[in-house]
Amino acid sequence: MLDFFPKQFFLFDPLSIFFLCVIFVVSFPSAVYSFGYLKGGYSPAKITLAWFLFFIFVLSMAFVVTVSNVLVFLVFWEIMSLVSYFLVVFDTGHEKSIQAGMIYIVMTHIGTAFLIAAFMMMYKFTNSFDFNVIKDACQTMPVQTRNIIFLLLLAGFGTKAGIVPLHIWLPYAHPQAPSHISSIMSGVMIKTAIYGLIRFVIFILGVQSSWWGILLLVLACITCLVGIIYALMVGDIKRLLAYSSVENVGIILLGIGLAMFFQSINMPYLAVFSMIAGLYHLINHAIFKGLLFLCAGSVYKATGTRDIEKLGGLIKKMPQTAVFFLIGAMGISALPPFNGFVSEWLTLQAFFLGALNIMGGARVFLVICAALLALTSGLAAACFVKAFGVTFLALPRSNYAKEAKEAPFSMKAGMLFLSILVILFGLAAVKIIRLLAIVASSATGFDISSMSFSLNNFILSPQAGKNVYLSVPLLAVGLIVLGGACFAVYKLFNKTKVRIYKTWDCGYYKLNSRNEYTATAFSKPFRIAFSFFLLPYRKTQKIRESFYHVKSFVYETHTTPVFKKYIYEPLLASVFKAAKSMRSIQLGSIHLYLSYIFVTLLLLIIFMR
Amino acid sequence: MAKIIIIIVQLILFIVVSPVLSGLISRIKNNIRMRKGQGILQPYYNLAKLFSKGEVVPENSSWIFRAAPFVVLASMLVAAALIPVFISRSPVFQAGDFLALIFIFALGRFFLALSALDTGSSFGGMGASREMFISSLVEPAFCMVVFALSLQSGSTDISSFGSRHAISVSSITAALTLFLVAIAETSRIPVDNQETHLELTMVHEAMVLEYSGRSLALIEMAAYVKQMVLFFLIAQVVFPACLPVGIIIAAIAVALVEVSVAKMRLFRVADFLGLAFVLGVVASVCAILGV
Known part of the structure; x- marks a missing residue:
């Protein structure tokens, strides 16, 4: 009997509610932001269309994470993909939009094909489309079938999430959409794929083979590194952010993969802890990537270019946007006391606890994964020093940047909201972890009543009785007090004069923006160190007036995709x-x-x- | 209250004592090179001089340039507050553990690199790019040190390693890795050279080139404190019985390395830090094996 008309459409368990929160936390400020962003840039008819698509997009995502029926899930999954395709090609004036849309729609449908295959296999075995019925029936599924379903689901959701090497569409599609949509696509839409993985693999199938988690960890490590190395190389600010989304999906999957691994070897505490780390990074990434895309949108609207080599000095023209971008950049670079720091610390701690508590050779594997995460975090800091430094600091490199104006109020309001969340999610870590523990327990099915993750409202303690603590508020207070003390000492000796004068120019000409370090130059050490993977090549050509006089010099450098x-x-x-x-x-x-x-x-x- | 006094005394100790380490290192280097050289207290004279001098702020720069010295010094002092000095555990041990230390160092570095880009000079950009390159390669090695030491003691608490455990293959390898990390983080030869202002080679000095007066004093202070924190950690691993002696041994070792090897090309530094990383992995594996 076909079960086309299910009795129950919706599922509001903690996992779904968590993802609903993620969707609305980013969509709300994006909506506010789009008032200012769309105005002036588009015709009134197009603005109406943008709002219409925006609402369908957000609603379809909300349905994707709450429906409890596989068929309905697929329908909303497709609506989400199609509407986002229309949003990617929204700026039809750009030639690139069409190409980006094409790559996106093809890749996303290949992903959906894998999903349909997986769901068919599930249906064949369970004769039902209902999540709960499938979940019960899956307990008796043969190992071979489970493995195949897992791989199909991984390929399907991996395409949407942007796991390397299925990430190819992401750096094309995300930057091409209008910025408030980019922020939702990068901040939220790719998270629906993570939802799918958690819902179908961990919740419904249940992880029994430990190689699932290990495979996901290996893919996640590759995804982190590849994402951030490419992000370091590109000079288009929105593409940089899109590649950085690939990296962050990798970090999220490190947490989820660890949870799967620990679930398979039956270590409830560690599974829940890793799941918390992954989910924490998931919502953090939604917040700061949403924020950074909105900031990039303001820069684009103010200057008309996304190429950071043509920007610079915007901190003086757009002081508030610069502060918002700085907060987002500090969050994504995992600097204390902001939110990214907490989730990366939790992920590293999950690796450490795993390496400490499990048996066998997998311990070495976990240690190496942790080292790669540390490398990723170092590279991410470098990447965002580049992004912020070249875009906002020093002198403007073009007339567009010279004439930039600060964003209007509605855009700033959207960015301000997310900036506050970046800070709040760092300071209120304990409260958030307690909530996430409920989500993690509902996803993994482990009881958390005997697990404690905190000492009190301010101090985190992942290992009970082992004296490991982290208190972000305490760190923040320490930084503020000590910074203030340094400032006081500085002010105490103010009998000497502070003079504002030219930057040292080696006694040559007056410095101008052409003397500044460019983004390409900034990333050169990385390009050379990772040349085995990036395969950079360069072309130099001397244009001569005569044998003795070189008139100009052409220099091009590219990396091989x-x-x-x-x-x-x-x-x-x-x-x-x-x-x-x-x-x-x-x-x-x-x-x-x-x-x-x-x-x-x-x-x-x-x-x- | 007692805790606050302890922490203040600890920070003052770090601020007062840390410059002498740099003086000591350069004294040893000069002795080996048979030079007369500067006195051991020269860093203090330098700081006093900088505090009494005027300051020039580049006109291209923004508030980032003005704020960076405070952030840099504050983050290093937070790091200094986290490690145990007088009592077996820092009074603010609940603020963060060994892993958090990696991120706290990153905070200072992030702002220093931004301030360097803020000046609009090529030197600043060059320094920032190189510093971020080196530090991103240092981070995995540092993380491996943390793992190796913490796997032995069973937690990432800073105070839990050292005194509690006997010297093992793992802790010696970890200390060696930490030593290489310290060389890179404190801009010593062969990774960087504190004594040069040649644009081809300088890294840290290129970043702080535009700083002068009190701001430069704060940044130098931050570098001294960072150096002492790293030496302190090394001492705690290899010589927990008497920490001051351990710190002096670390300083002597750094000086010996500085006089006996040449500075590496920037891209050879990747190999150097690769070695540090491999050593760190070896230390972790030894810790897992229990040797």
Whole structure:
């Protein structure tokens, strides 16, 4: 019996409510922001269309995370993908939009195809589309089937989440949408894929083989590193943020993968703890990536360019936006006392506790993963020093940047809201972890009543009785008090003069913006250190007036897009080749086509009785 | 109340004592090189001089440049407050653990790099780029040190390693890694050179090139405190019985390294820190194996 009309459509367990919160925490300020952002840039009809698409987009995401039926889930999943496609190609004036939209829609449908295959297999085994029925029936599923379903789900949701090497669409599509949509796409939409993974793999299937978690951890490590290395290389601020989303998905998946691993070896405390770390980073990333995309949008609106090599000095023209961007950058670089610090600390702590408490060779594996996370966090700090420093500091590098104006009130309000959340999610870590513990327990099915994660309202303590603590408010107070003390000492000796004068120019000409370090130059050490992966090449050409006098010098440098060149282009070429060879049966005769249909029908009747 | 007094005394100790380490290192270097050299107290004279001098602020810069010295020094002092000095555990041990220390160092570095970019000079950008490059490679090695030491003691509490555990293969390897990390973090040869102002080689000095007067004094102070924190950690691993002796041994070792090797090219530094990382992994694996 087909179960097309389920009795119960919705599921409001803590996991769904958590994801609803994530969706609305970012969508609300984005909506406020879009008042100012859309005004002036688009015609009134287009603004109406933007609002319409925006609401369908947010609603479809809200449905995706709350429905309790696989078919309905798929329907809303598709609505979400299609509406976001329309939003990616919203700025039709850009040639790149069409290409980005194309890559996006193809990749997202390949992902959905994997999902449909997985859901079909689930249905074949359980005869139901209802989450709870499937969950019960899955307990008796043979290992082989489970493994295949897991891999299909991983490929399907991995495409949406942007796991390397399926991330290819993300740096094209996210930057191309209007900025308030980019912030939702990067902040929230890719999180629905994480929701899918948690819901279907951890909640419904249940992790029994430990290789699932290990596979996810390996993929997550690769995703982190590849994402951040590419983010360091690009000069388009929104693409940089999109690549950084790839990195952060990796960090989130480190937490989720650890939770899966610990679930499979039956360590409830560690599974819940890692899940908390992953979910904490998930909501943190939603907040600061939403914020950073909104800031990037303000910069784009004020200057008309996304290329940070043409920006600079904006901290004087757009002081508030600069502060918001700085707060977001500090959050994403995991600097205390902001929110990213807490979640990365929790993730590292989860790795440490794993390495301490489990047995066997997996301990070494966890230690190495933690080191890669530390490397990622170092590279992320470098990346955001570049992003903030080149965009906002020193002198403007072009006239666009010179004439920039601060964003209007509605845009600032949206950014302010998210900035406050970045700070709040750092300071109120204990409260948030207590809430996340409930979510993690509902997702993993472990009882948390005997687990304690905190000493009191201000002090976090992951290992009861082992004296490991973290208190973000205490750190914040320490930083403020000691910074104030330094300032007091500084002021105490103010008998000497402070003079504002030129930057040291080696006694040569007056410095101008052409003397500044560029983003390309900033990332050069990284380009060379990671050249085995980035395969950079450069072209230099001297344009001579005569043999003795070089008039000008042309210098170009690029990195090779490894995944596109060595995976996707050969794949695409073979698809085209196959299509070409199929052409020989396409002769243009309608009778022939009818006979094809007839033969197909016959075969189906014979084999699919 | 007693806790607050202890923490204040501890911070004052760090501020008062830390410059002498740099003086000591340069004294040893000069002795080995058979130079007359500066006195051991020279860093204090330098600080006093800087505090009484005027300050020049580049006109291109913003409030980031003015605020960075306070953030940098405050973050190093927070790091100094977290480690146990007089009693077996820092009075504010609940604020953060060994892992948090990695991120606190990152906070100071982040602002220093931004202030360098803020000046609009190529030197600043060069220094910021190189510093962030080196530090991002230092972080995994540092993380491995934390893991190796904490796996032995069973927690990432800073005060839990050292005194409680006997010297093992793992802790010696971890200390060696920490020593390499300290060389990179305190801008010593072969990673960086504090004595040079040659644009091809300088890293830390390029970042702080535009600072002068009191702001420079604060930044130098932060560098001294950071150096002492790192030496302190090394001493706590290898010589927990008598920490001051351990710190002096670390300083002597740094001086010996500085006079005996040449500065590396920037891209060779990646190999150097790769070695540190591998040593750190070895230390962690030894800790897992229990040796």
